[in-house]
Amino acid sequence: MVLDNLSLEVKKGEVVVIVGPSGCGKSTLLRCINGLEPIQSGSIETDGQAGMVFQSYELFPHLSVLKNMMLAPLKVQKREKKEVKKEAMELLKRVGLEEKADSYPQQLSGGQKQRVAIVRALILHPEILLFDEVTAALDPEMVREVLDVVLDLARQKRTMLVVTHEMQFARAVADRIVFIDEGKIIEEASSEEFFEHPKTDRAKRFLNVFRY
Amino acid sequence: MDFAYMKNVLPLYEKAAVLTLRIGLEGIIFATFAGIVCAVILYEKVPVLRQLVMVYIEISRNTPLLVQLFFIYYGLPKAGIVLSAEICGAAGLAFLGGSYMAEAFRSGLENVAPLQRESAYSLGMGKLQTMRYVVGPQAVATSIPAFLANVIFLLKETSVFSAISLMDLMFTAKDLIGLYYKTTESLLLLVIFYLFILLPVSLTGAAVERRMKYAGSGS
Numbered sequence: 001m002v003l004d005n006l007s008l009e010v011k012k013g014e015v016v017v018i019v020g021p022s023g024c025g026k027s028t029l030l031r032c033i034n035g036l037e038p039i040q041s042g043s044i045e046t047d048g049q050a051g052m053v054f055q056s057y058e059l060f061p062h063l064s065v066l067k068n069m070m071l072a073p074l075k076v077q078k079r080e081k082k083e084v085k086k087e088a089m090e091l092l093k094r095v096g097l098e099e100k101a102d103s104y105p106q107q108l109s110g111g112q113k114q115r116v117a118i119v120r121a122l123i124l125h126p127e128i129l130l131f132d133e134v135t136a137a138l139d140p141e142m143v144r145e146v147l148d149v150v151l152d153l154a155r156q157k158r159t160m161l162v163v164t165h166e167m168q169f170a171r172a173v174a175d176r177i178v179f180i181d182e183g184k185i186i187e188e189a190s191s192e193e194f195f196e197h198p199k200t201d202r203a204k205r206f207l208n209v210f211r212y
Numbered sequence: 213m214d215f216a217y218m219k220n221v222l223p224l225y226e227k228a229a230v231l232t233l234r235i236g237l238e239g240i241i242f243a244t245f246a247g248i249v250c251a252v253i254l255y256e257k258v259p260v261l262r263q264l265v266m267v268y269i270e271i272s273r274n275t276p277l278l279v280q281l282f283f284i285y286y287g288l289p290k291a292g293i294v295l296s297a298e299i300c301g302a303a304g305l306a307f308l309g310g311s312y313m314a315e316a317f318r319s320g321l322e323n324v325a326p327l328q329r330e331s332a333y334s335l336g337m338g339k340l341q342t343m344r345y346v347v348g349p350q351a352v353a354t355s356i357p358a359f360l361a362n363v364i365f366l367l368k369e370t371s372v373f374s375a376i377s378l379m380d381l382m383f384t385a386k387d388l389i390g391l392y393y394k395t396t397e398s399l400l401l402l403v404i405f406y407l408f409i410l411l412p413v414s415l416t417g418a419a420v421e422r423r424m425k426y427a428g429s430g431s
Contacts, residue, residue, distance in 0.1 A: 076337055
C-alpha cells in the first residue's frame with residue numbers, strides 16, 4: 001500500500017489514533033515513521049527514538065521476558081546492567097507481570113506477551129510510541145488488559161501514535177483522530193467530533209460499519 | 213571367526229578411529245565456520261561475495277570428495293603449496309562440508325520470522341547486533357537437525373581419506389585384509405568402529421528432532 005502526499009504532525013504528549021479500512025496504509029505509515037519502510041519522497045522528523053509495538057508482539061522467543069527487555073538498553077544504549085534491570089522490574093510490576101520476569105514468551109498468554117512488548121519499548125525511553133493494531137491478534141478477553149496499559153500511558157501524557165480497529169478504545173484514548181483511506185488523510189478531528197459529527201461521507205460510511 | 217586375531221588388531225583400529233575422529237572433527241569445525249559465514253552472506257545478500265559463495269557451493273556440492281582431496285593433495289604441490297596428508301584431509305572435508313553447512317544455516321536463517329528482524333531494528337539494533345542477538349540464535353536452534361545430519365554425512369565421508377594414504381579406519385581395514393586375508397573379521401571391526409562413532413551422533417540428532425517437534429514455537 002502506498003501513502004500519497006500525507007502530512008501529519010504529532011505534538012508532545014498528544015495521542016493520535018489512526019483509523020481507516022483495512023489496507024488503507026495505516027500500518028505502512030507507522031513503518032515509515034520507524035524506518036522499516038523506505039519513503040520515496042518527503043521527510044520524517046522525530047525528536048528522538050520511536051518505540052514500536054507490533055500486532056504479533058514479536059518478542060524474542062529464545063530470551064526470557066527480562067532479557068527481552070534488557071537486550072536493547074544494554075546493547076544499543078550501553079546502559080548499566082543494574083540500572084536497566086531495576087527499571088525493567090519496575091515496568092513489569094506496573095503491567096502486573098513481575099512474576100513473569102524469568103518466563104519465556106511461549107509460556108505467556110497473548111495479552112501478557114503484548115504487555116511485555118509494550119514495556120520492552122518503554123524501557124528505551126522513546127519520544128514517541130507507535131502501536132500497530134496491538135490488540136488485533138488477541139482473544140477478546142485479553143484485549144482489555146492491553147488497552148488498559150495503553151490508556152494508562154495516555155494518562156501519563158506519553159506521545160503516542162496508535163493504529164487500531166477498536167473504535168471504542170480509539171475514542172477513549174485519542175486526543176485526535178486521523179481517518180485514512182487509500183493512502184490519504186480524509187478527515188482529521190478531535191475524538192468526539194470525529195465520532196459524533198464526521199464530516200466526510202467516507203468517514204460516515206466507515207463508522208456505520210461499527211454501529212449495530 | 214578368529215577372535216584372537218580381532219583382539220590383536222584392536223589397537224590398530226583404535227588408533228585409526230582416533231585419527232578418523234580427529235581429522236573428521238577438524239574438518240567439521242572449519243566447515244561449520246565456513247558454513248556460517250557463507251549463510252550470512254547469502255541471507256544478507258552481500259553483493260559480489262554472494263556470487264562467489266554461490267559458485268563455491270555449486271563446485272563443492274557437485275564434485276566428489278575424492279576429487280577434491282586429489283586436487284588438494286596432488287594438485288596444490290604443483291602450485292608450490294605442500295600440505296601434510298592430515299591437513300589435506302581436514303581441508304578437503306571442510307571444502308565439501310562448508311557448502312552443506314551453509315545450506316543448513318541459510319535455511320535456519322530464513323525460517324526466522326522476518327518481523328523478528330524488524331522488531332530488533334525498531335529497538336534500535338543494527339544489522340550485526342540483530343544477527344548476533346536475535347536472528348542468529350533462533351536460526352541456530354532450527355538448524356541443529358540439519359547440522360547433525362551434515363556431521364554424520366561428513367564423518368562417513370572420511371572413509372575416502374585412505375585414498376591420500378591417511379591411516380584412517382578404512383585404510384587400516386584394507387591394509388589388514390591385504391596382510392592377513394581375514395576379510396570378515398577386518399570388515400566386521402570396521403563396521404563396529406564406524407557405528408561406535410556415528411550412532412551417538414545419530415541418536416542425538418533423533419532426540420533433538422523429537423524435542424523440536426514437541427517444543428512448538430511462538431513468539
